[in-house]
Amino acid sequence: MTALHSAAAPEGAAEPLLRVRDLTVSVRDRGVVRPLVAGLSFDLHGGETLAIAGESGSGKSITSLALMGLLPNNVSVTSGQALLDGIDLPSLPEARMRAWRGARLAMIFQEPMTSLNPVQNIGDQLTEAIRAHEPVSRRDAAAQALVALRKVRIPEPERRMRQYPHELSGGMRQRVMIAMALALRPALLIADEPTTALDVTVQREVLDLLRELQTETGTAIILITHDMGVVAETADRVVVMRQGRMVESAPVETLFATPSQDYTRALLAAVPRLGAGAARAKPLPPATPAPVARLMDVQVHFDIGANFLGQATHRVHAVEGVSFDIRPGETFGLVGESGCGKSTIAKALAGLVPHEGRVEVDGKALAGLTVQGRRAICRDIQMVFQDPMAALDPRMTVGVAVAEPMVIHGIGTAEERHARVADLFQRVGLNPEQMSRYPHEFSGGQRQRICIARALSLRPKLIICDESVSALDVSVQAQVLDLLAELQRETGVSYLFISHDMAVVENVVDRLGVMYMGQIVEMGTRDQVFGNPRHSYTTRLLDAVPIPDPTRRMPPRPERDLDLPSPIRPIGEASRRVRMRNIGEEHFVAEED
Known part of the structure; x- marks a missing residue:
């Protein structure tokens, strides 16, 4: 059963940037069509962060791929709409969708090492993404790429432009992905588990960076994660999913304070918290020779x-x-x-x-x-x-x-x-x-x-x-x-x-x-x-x-x-x-x- 708390739109936001209505995404396997996401609905306003939370297999990533038009061949949107600025994304032909990707909506994937080309240096990959959507010279695109790297606070950006992905740390590779996604100032940024593979200190830096860049650019963010600590740190509203269906949707403060569904309560109760270990302390094993x-x-x-x-x-x-x-x-x-x-x-x-x-x-x-x-x-x-x-x-x-x-x-x-x-x-x-x-x-x-x-x-x-x-x-x-x-x-x-x-x-x-x-x-x-x-x-x-x-x-x-x-x-x-x-x-x- 889906629980919907009333969520007020951000101040000054008249119409939602993204309106998802009854979205169903299905897979065809051996002649049988089976829904992976069923009847999903939510709104997202400019400058807002919406977290889609849930465990593996809940349909979070499939939702993001449906919005980006990147579904596998045997998976498709079978009903519903996803309207970005009034345009239904799933109905766009691939040629038009390719023009929208990067320019109006962009995505940061979980593992930057598999998302970056290992045989291209960072500068070439950034300039290639910019020139694919803007009629600018290679020199102007390189200048824009350098500005994007500075915005994500990568040290020595000129040197990083000449380096290859394997020469950067995991945190810096994720920053390159963020720079690439934001270089064209998209209205919507989808971040699919952007910090799961990162150390806790680098995770903190990436989350701080996303918040700062959102304040500067007004970009709306869909944050996909199973980490409820990250949800609490970054989200304005939360959609909780389970087995392809929305279980609960609420402002983040409401969801954490008074979750209405048993599944949400169980999810929050399972989150490890600093300080809880002291309550479970047991006698320390004695030192032995x-x-x-x-x-x-x-x-x-x-x-x-x-x-x-x-x-x-x-x-x-x-x-x-x-x-x-x-x-x-x-x-x-x-x-x-x-x-x-x-x-x-x-x-x-x-x-x-x-x-x-x-x-x-x-x-x-x-x-x-x-x-x-x-x-x-x-x-x-x-x-x-x-x-x-x-x-x-x-x-x-x-x-x-x-x-x-x-x-x-x-x-x-x-x-x-x-x-x-x-x-x-x-x-x-x-x-x-x-x-x-x-x-x-x-x-x-x-x-x-x-x-x-x-x-x-x-x-x-x-x-x-x-x-x-x-x-x-x-x-x-x-x-x-x-x-x-x-x-x-x-x-x-x-x-x-x-x-x-x-x-x-x-x-x-x-x-x-x-x-x-x-x-x-x-x-x-x-x-x-x-x-x-x-x-x-x-x-x-x-x-x-x-x-x-x-x-x-x-x-x-x-x-x-x-x-x-x-x-x-x-x-x-x-x-x-x-x-x-x-x-x-x-x-x-x-x-x-």
């Missing part, structure tokens, strides 16, 4: 470049002097922005990359182990990766995939392995009858549960969760996190939980380390780091977390240099090490200049 894992002065370097003799000229200092231990039954977190070394530490701990320093698992050093010794270590450490679809073989049934580690290690008979897999499926909330299915027959959350079952099959002492819930919807994310906690209570397994989502980490970990440029800059218990952050970088991460409360919107942060220091140095040049000091009760903080 024999931790599950211990890292001492670990360094991971990668040599790159080559001179005319084929010798490396530079070195990537991915991890530089990291030390910590993980106790039995503990969840230890690693947080930080992309490229800080979190995943590299996980790979070093799992023996997947060469390292210097000492890494111990269950009291045994990884260095110098025989093949048999390494295989034994693999039984103690398992990993759950970010993308469960990529981690599962699409040609292998999930039952066989979960049993495979036991086959490799020669554990049990075929009947015993089958019984063990069936037990694991029940333990992670799946039906043993599903063991004969393939990965594509499951949802994202179910696939991640299968990966967790596979990790548990060898009864490991440590499971490394590398961004294992960041790609999941908030409700599915909450289910997986509850499952991990339940399994820890049952089996006593330890977790290394790696994430850039501070709100999720605060609800999960016992202790954590904050990483910056390959080094830990703060480490302590959850209450110490979240309740009393002492390093400026930790504070910056916490300040950037979107608050799922529209009455507490954060003001735009002061502009800062987007260029992080480079971890790449010439061979022989040492990296500067931070000095850690104990400020009390094992709360360690790096000294700052």
Whole structure:
């Protein structure tokens, strides 16, 4: 049942810029027509931000593609209208729609790396987009492109014009996409999950930028997201969708304060909130002389470049002097922005990359182990990766995939392995009858549960969760996190939980380390780091977390240099090490200049 709260039009807005009425988008599959979006209606005024929120499969992105005229061949608008300035977009022929794209409406996609041409430099891509819609010379188009890059606050825009997408960070690539979308001053901008793949600090910068540019240009924005914190930070009104239908539509303050539908209430309740972790605090596992894992002065370097003799000229200092231990039954977190070394530490701990320093698992050093010794270590450490679809073989049934580690290690008979897999499926909330299915027959959350079952099959002492819930919807994310906690209570397994989502980490970990440029800059218990952050970088991460409360919107942060220091140095040049000091009760903080 759809609930519609009365939403007043923005002051001074007589007619809506966009009027969507009873829009139905259907797919034709094997001769059967099935609706993906059914009877969707909403209005959008100039200068307004409308958030379309919901979980994966709710029809959010299909709606945006229908408005842009970019639907796949077997998907089409079967009824309804989408009127932009009185023109019905779905009824426009492709030639006219191509002229409208960019000029009157534009779109920012979720993953900028796949949206940008890898063999064209940034300047050529921007000028090409401008010249496709305006009769200007290449020189004038380049000048307009430079202005667009300056508007999105990219440092050294002249140099960026000559660079290729792979030479830019994720945040800068997203800014290039925003510059490209806004270069022709469109009336409507559709942003499809524009910050999902970004670190929390870069996400904050992109959201601030969109708000500033909207104030300057008066562009209307449709923001498509499943992150209710982002909705609270940016939206004026919200449309909540589920399974292709609108569940609820309301001004953002009304929706968060008094949601009328059970689904909306469940969606808001599943959002991880900073501060909620303290209420769930449990006794910290005691320090033991024999931790599950211990890292001492670990360094991971990668040599790159080559001179005319084929010798490396530079070195990537991915991890530089990291030390910590993980106790039995503990969840230890690693947080930080992309490229800080979190995943590299996980790979070093799992023996997947060469390292210097000492890494111990269950009291045994990884260095110098025989093949048999390494295989034994693999039984103690398992990993759950970010993308469960990529981690599962699409040609292998999930039952066989979960049993495979036991086959490799020669554990049990075929009947015993089958019984063990069936037990694991029940333990992670799946039906043993599903063991004969393939990965594509499951949802994202179910696939991640299968990966967790596979990790548990060898009864490991440590499971490394590398961004294992960041790609999941908030409700599915909450289910997986509850499952991990339940399994820890049952089996006593330890977790290394790696994430850039501070709100999720605060609800999960016992202790954590904050990483910056390959080094830990703060480490302590959850209450110490979240309740009393002492390093400026930790504070910056916490300040950037979107608050799922529209009455507490954060003001735009002061502009800062987007260029992080480079971890790449010439061979022989040492990296500067931070000095850690104990400020009390094992709360360690790096000294700052």
